[in-house]
Amino acid sequence: MNKLFSLVWVLCITAVAIIGFFMYTRLVPLKGLRNYNANDFEKEIERSSNHVLIDVREKTEYSKGFIPGAVNIPLSELKRRLDEVPKNREILLYCRGGMRSKQAAFILKKNGYTKISQLQGGILSWKGSIQQLS
Template identity: 55%
Template sequence: MDSNMIFNIVALGFIVFFFYSRFAGVKGLRNLSSDQFQEAMDKDKHVLIDVREPGEVKQGYIPGAVNIPLSSMGRRLSEIPKDRPIYLYCRSGMRSKQAARVLRKNGFSELSHLKGGMMAWKGSLTQQGSGGA
């Protein structure tokens, strides 16, 4: 085997690992449709976290959400109670899955996310400046 072939195999391995880590499911994470997400939030005392960046939140957020961007999730874990169900959402559902991984690794167990994110949300939105996020 020449060095070019070895390099290509290693590079392919990194690419496969990257995509797997981005798209693989999170153990114990409930993937909820917009209707299921709304219904589940109506039933229990929960924490709703918008993991988008503040600039994105200005476009509107789900009422009652707290904005803890994925980029600062690790530093803000102490703000999230471990004894309540956590509902996560972002724009498309990718960052909320990543946030769930961070939370899971830090001892959070009741995790759900909005499958498809804000792009799939059918419920009402609150605009920035109205409180919440």
């Protein structure tokens, strides 16, 4: 009985550690990532012509509506499409709610990108115009 109790205890501690790590990596700000609210993100798009606006949602989500000028590189494809993302330009990321763009920023940062910003709250927080594929 003591062995079973010990095993359950170890499994519980392991589960808590894994959940804690997962929450930490999702909620802690990524160093060097600029987070813009919708108004500031729109101003940043208008201010700089030396940027790449990337929508990291899946193609079906993108086709339903995207921020004008955005290129669709889904998070699921980002690692193999890094050659499409220039390192010498400001990278502006967004997704639906903000989690995937943060993951995309992590991938980019890990691959040497330094000028990375994201839209907090994703396109759900966007107040500007939306374009749809025709």
